[in-house]
Amino acid sequence: MAKILAVDDSASMRQMVVFTLRAAGHDVEEAENGVQALEKARASTFDLVISDVNMPEMNGIELIRLLRQESAYQFTPLLMLTTESAPEKKAEGKAAGATGWIVKPFNPDQLLSIVKKVLG
Amino acid sequence: MGIDLSQFHHIFFEESFENVDLLEQGLLALDITQPDVETINTIFRAAHSIKGGAGTFGFQMVADFTHVMENLLDRIRSGQRTLDQDVVDILLGSVDCLRMLLTAAREGGEPDRALCVAQQERLEAALSDSRPASAEPAGEGEEGADSASARVSEQTGWRIVFHPHPELTQRGNDPLRLIRELKELAPARVTCDSSQLPSWDKYEPTRCDLIWTIELMQVVPRAQIEDIFSWVEDECDLAIVPMVKNVVLEGDNSSPSQASQESRPIAAGVSQIASMTEENENHDKKSGQVTRPPTSLPSGHTISQSIRVDLPKVDALINMVGELVITQSMLNMLRDEPELQGYDRLHEGLAQLQRQTRALQEGVMQIRMLPISFCFSRFPRMVRDLGRQLGKDIELVMSGENTEVDKTVIEKITDPLVHLVRNSIDHGIEPSEAREAAGKPRTGHVWLRAYHQVGNIVIEVADDGGGINRDRVLQKARERGLVPADGRLTPQQIDELIFEPGFSTQEAVTDLSGRGVGMDVVRRNVQALGGSISVESEEGKGTTFIIRLPLTLAIMDGQLIQVGDETYIIPLVSVVESLEPDRAMIHYVGGDTETIKLRGEYVPVIRLAEILGVHQPVRPALEDGIVVIVETDRQRYGIFVDDLLNQQQIVIKSLEDNYRRVPGISGATILGDGRVALILDVDGLMGLLKEKEGMVHE
Amino acid sequence: MSDIATREYLTFSLGDEVYAIDILRVREIRSWETVTRVPFANLWECGLVNVRGAIVPVTDLRRRLGLSTRPFDKHTVVILVGRRDNDRDKICGLVVDQLNDVISASATSIQDAPRFRSRIDMRFVSGLTEHAGRMVILLNLDTLFDTQAGAVPADLEGETQ
Numbered sequence: 006m007a008k009i010l011a012v013d014d015s016a017s018m019r020q021m022v023v024f025t026l027r028a029a030g031h032d033v034e035e036a037e038n039g040v041q042a043l044e045k046a047r048a049s050t051f052d053l054v055i056s057d058v059n060m061p062e063m064n065g066i067e068l069i070r071l072l073r074q075e076s077a078y079q080f081t082p083l084l085m086l087t088t089e090s091a092p093e094k095k096a097e098g099k100a101a102g103a104t105g106w107i108v109k110p111f112n113p114d115q116l117l118s119i120v121k122k123v124l125g
Numbered sequence: 126m127g128i129d130l131s132q133f134h135h136i137f138f139e140e141s142f143e144n145v146d147l148l149e150q151g152l153l154a155l156d157i158t159q160p161d162v163e164t165i166n167t168i169f170r171a172a173h174s175i176k177g178g179a180g181t182f183g184f185q186m187v188a189d190f191t192h193v194m195e196n197l198l199d200r201i202r203s204g205q206r207t208l209d210q211d212v213v214d215i216l217l218g219s220v221d222c223l224r225m226l227l228t229a230a231r232e233g234g235e236p237d238r239a240l241c242v243a244q245q246e247r248l249e250a251a252l253s254d255s256r257p258a259s260a261e262p263a264g265e266g267e268e269g270a271d272s273a274s275a276r277v278s279e280q281t282g283w284r285i286v287f288h289p290h291p292e293l294t295q296r297g298n299d300p301l302r303l304i305r306e307l308k309e310l311a312p313a314r315v316t317c318d319s320s321q322l323p324s325w326d327k328y329e330p331t332r333c334d335l336i337w338t339i340e341l342m343q344v345v346p347r348a349q350i351e352d353i354f355s356w357v358e359d360e361c362d363l364a365i366v367p368m369v370k371n372v373v374l375e376g377d378n379s380s381p382s383q384a385s386q387e388s389r390p391i392a393a394g395v396s397q398i399a400s401m402t403e404e405n406e407n408h409d410k411k412s413g414q415v416t417r418p419p420t421s422l423p424s425g426h427t428i429s430q431s432i433r434v435d436l437p438k439v440d441a442l443i444n445m446v447g448e449l450v451i452t453q454s455m456l457n458m459l460r461d462e463p464e465l466q467g468y469d470r471l472h473e474g475l476a477q478l479q480r481q482t483r484a485l486q487e488g489v490m491q492i493r494m495l496p497i498s499f500c501f502s503r504f505p506r507m508v509r510d511l512g513r514q515l516g517k518d519i520e521l522v523m524s525g526e527n528t529e530v531d532k533t534v535i536e537k538i539t540d541p542l543v544h545l546v547r548n549s550i551d552h553g554i555e556p557s558e559a560r561e562a563a564g565k566p567r568t569g570h571v572w573l574r575a576y577h578q579v580g581n582i583v584i585e586v587a588d589d590g591g592g593i594n595r596d597r598v599l600q601k602a603r604e605r606g607l608v609p610a611d612g613r614l615t616p617q618q619i620d621e622l623i624f625e626p627g628f629s630t631q632e633a634v635t636d637l638s639g640r641g642v643g644m645d646v647v648r649r650n651v652q653a654l655g656g657s658i659s660v661e662s663e664e665g666k667g668t669t670f671i672i673r674l675p676l677t678l679a680i681m682d683g684q685l686i687q688v689g690d691e692t693y694i695i696p697l698v699s700v701v702e703s704l705e706p707d708r709a710m711i712h713y714v715g716g717d718t719e720t721i722k723l724r725g726e727y728v729p730v731i732r733l734a735e736i737l738g739v740h741q742p743v744r745p746a747l748e749d750g751i752v753v754i755v756e757t758d759r760q761r762y763g764i765f766v767d768d769l770l771n772q773q774q775i776v777i778k779s780l781e782d783n784y785r786r787v788p789g790i791s792g793a794t795i796l797g798d799g800r801v802a803l804i805l806d807v808d809g810l811m812g813l814l815k816e817k818e819g820m821v822h823e
Numbered sequence: 824m825s826d827i828a829t830r831e832y833l834t835f836s837l838g839d840e841v842y843a844i845d846i847l848r849v850r851e852i853r854s855w856e857t858v859t860r861v862p863f864a865n866l867w868e869c870g871l872v873n874v875r876g877a878i879v880p881v882t883d884l885r886r887r888l889g890l891s892t893r894p895f896d897k898h899t900v901v902i903l904v905g906r907r908d909n910d911r912d913k914i915c916g917l918v919v920d921q922l923n924d925v926i927s928a929s930a931t932s933i934q935d936a937p938r939f940r941s942r943i944d945m946r947f948v949s950g951l952t953e954h955a956g957r958m959v960i961l962l963n964l965d966t967l968f969d970t971q972a973g974a975v976p977a978d979l980e981g982e983t984q
Contacts, residue, residue, distance in 0.1 A: 103297075782911075
């Protein structure tokens with residue numbers, strides 16, 4: 006089972022993600038924004054980070070950019086949660102070093118199948 | 126290791142001629158006002174594929190010529206050159222030239238270099254005269270490829286060439302993960318080209334310098350593949366190319382392993398990907414053979430929809446089944462033997478054998494069946510060219526192209542159909558002005574339809590032209606002495622006159638139809654195939670020719686008859702009825718021509734024994750024997766025979782294989798007891814009678 | 824061809840005379856069986872037989888050569904021979920009285936057919952040789968089946984009856 010960091014300022018979204026992943030047996034920690042996430046990520050090592058894009062304090066793309074620069078996260082899958090209404094964010098996120106994206110809305114099964122894919 | 130490339134020549138030519146057809150069909154299908162991207166891609170791929178093969182196999186002229194064509198097509202595809210009628214015409218001309226070059230290369234003959242150079246110059250002129258396209262070509266479609274290509278080739282899967290850029294792994298993606306996902310879609314064969322790896326001293330473990338080729342052995346929606354690569358589309362070079370197999374049943378030496386060689390990619394779907402593929406092919410060349418798929422696929426993964434079979438093998442099989450039919454009918458005759466009565470299981474077995482034999486026979490005959498599109502495909506081009514030549518605006522509407530018919534029928538019906546279609550365009554459809562004056566649409570229509578009808582295939586050639594001018598036909602027929610000056614004919618009888626030998630109403634012999642080949646030849650050719658042709662016409666509205674052909678030339682239902690001690694077979698399709706005439710029905714016309722009056726109609730009767738020289742007819746008087754009424758295109762008549770025997774399915778054998786043509790006889794078959802019986806040529810017999818009467822009158 | 828070249832011939836009889844054909848042309852020997860008469864055939868063409876599914880014409884060699892006919896009996900055989908016609912291989916049957924041996928004949932032992940008046944049409948004869956003290960007439964199969972090569976000369980017909 007993998008150690009996953011879920012980052013979202015929306016509690017409901019965050020809970021859905023956390024609940025789903027825990028139900029699948031993963032060890033999940035959560036963060037409300039980029040700053041918090043970065044602290045947690047530096048404190049321990051995650052196998053996967055799933056982050057929302059639009060967040061106060063530090064947005065998801067900035068978070069990914071900073072994480073990618075950490076040697077511990079050089080090759081770690083970093084996924085962003087985006088909406089179809091903002092396709093430009095995908096490219097922006099990719100440029101920052103994101104592995105890929107999960108398009109909102111998504112259901113738990115979709116989330117799990119993507120997670121399963123990136124974790125192999 | 127030297128590989129003899131000539132072993133692939135055969136397959137190269139076959140595939141190239143198919144590609145030439147694709148090119149032509151694609152060009153004809155193009156709507157220049159709104160060119161369909163997929164059609165343009167199909168055309169491009171066909172040219173590209175010919176060029177590649179020709180270069181590889183050393184047919185330099187073909188390769189060079191196709192290269193120029195490909196350049197022009199590429200400009201069109203990328204929108205650097207407008208697609209207009211001139212370009213299409215030049216490309217169509219090039220298709221002809223290409224066909225000529227390929228034919229010369231295949232037959233080792235000398236190509237028409239002057240023609241080739243001239244055509245190449247035209248292509249180059251079109252290239253230098255590049256006018257950018259005003260608008261992006263409209264239309265799209267991946268799975269819904271145009272029907273032209275779908276008909277000739279069948280997709281067997283996808284070939285994906287995947288070249289991750291170094292940053293792909295540095296963003297947390299894993300090429301192996303993507304490949305794993307692909308393998309979940311369908312069985313896949315993965316090869317990896319490691320030739321891009323730097324030497325060990327420069328090796329960076331975090332970089333990915335490998336190129337993978339993944340061949341998916343099933344057709345899955347392209348979107349599913351694209352989905353897998355959606356995160357990394359900017360971090361890799363990717364080509365997703367359909368793997369196709371050409372579906373052709375043709376006499377050649379292909380073995381099953383050669384058949385699987387055909388499952389190889391043609392070039393790509395969108396231009397960006399196409400250029401990618403070329404890049405990858407270049408990689409291949411540098412690295413040797415790594416990404417080149419092995420020539421034979423592991424059998425477990427191949428989803429083979431068809432195989433190529435030698436035509437002689439098929440025919441040998443058909444012959445063998447023919448033998449089986451004969452053996453079966455021999456056993457059937459035994460059924461009535463007195464000493465075999467009471468063996469119920471034997472009789473059940475015989476009945477079962479009969480059903481199974483028939484099913485086997487039908488199944489085997491199916492192998493020789495091809496869609497009539499093999500014949501129809503030439504017409505779009507022909508109609509277009511003729512229309513332009515004559516300045517007529519003509520639309521060809523085809524239907525039933527997938528109707529299947531025996532290969533030999535297809536080969537032999539093409540010429541008559543060409544004649545009919547030419548005829549419709551030349552004589553049928555009026556000039557545009559005349560059409561407008563008559564309140565008809567400017568554009569004339571020619572319909573080519575095929576369909577099945579109780580054991581026959583029917584092919585119709587129809588037009589909405591002026592119809593048959595009966596006054597003129599009748600006038601000509603009188604001038605030529607075909608009908609008496611005061612003879613009264615029904616409209617249908619007048620229409621039938623156009624099939625008379627030497628009849629032509631066109632005074633000014635045009636370049637098109639008037640080559641001394643008349644409708645009588647068309648009728649003869651159709652009849653030689655065991656078929657018939659009729660015409661329906663309405664003045665001012667148009668003309669329809671209806672051809673009925675047997676589905677196969679190898680088997681038919683026959684009525685066995687007896688005269689003297691000889692057995693003959695009348696094709697059941699010609700038989701209207703059989704009757705025992707009574708004296709009151711028998712009349713003599715003109716002294717010695719016997720006729721019977723049948724429902725008010727006088728039907729001439731041929732005495733088979735006399736006309737075929739049978740030694741001892743058993744029943745000399747008409748009222749003692751049986752008259753089989755038969756019908757041909759020309760007329761209805763009776764054949765006087767001693768007895769009717771059974772009806773049975775017979776295997777048609779040619780007399781000419783070891784002997785020669787015999788007047789009044791269309792072929793032979795072998796009966797259940799192993800004896801040879803002759804099949805009557807119902808039309809030819811009538812001719813024999815006329816000949817005989819002619820001699821008598823002289 | 825060199826002098827020592829020998830070829831093998833299949834010999835058979837028609838009445839008292841011995842004839843031979845190149846053995847390489849022989850495909851099969853069959854006993855006589857009923858044939859199916861063909862309308863408008865030449866007099867010497869007996870009819871058609873079924874050879875394993877193929878329709879094969881049978882020629883009465885006696886009639887073809889203009890000899891008197893006689894009823895077929897238990898010795899009567901049909902020799903199937905191959906020939907080329909318009910670039911196609913065809914099979915034909917020849918009815919003969921009786922089959923004899925296979926003989927070898929060297930090229931030197933074969934003489935041209937003498938130019939005297941014979942009972943048979945000399946166009947059908949390719950040469951003469953000798954075997955066991957008897958004259959053997961070598962037949963030219965190509966002219967034999969050539970329907971253009973004249974029918975039985977009428978004046979000989981009566982003579983041989």
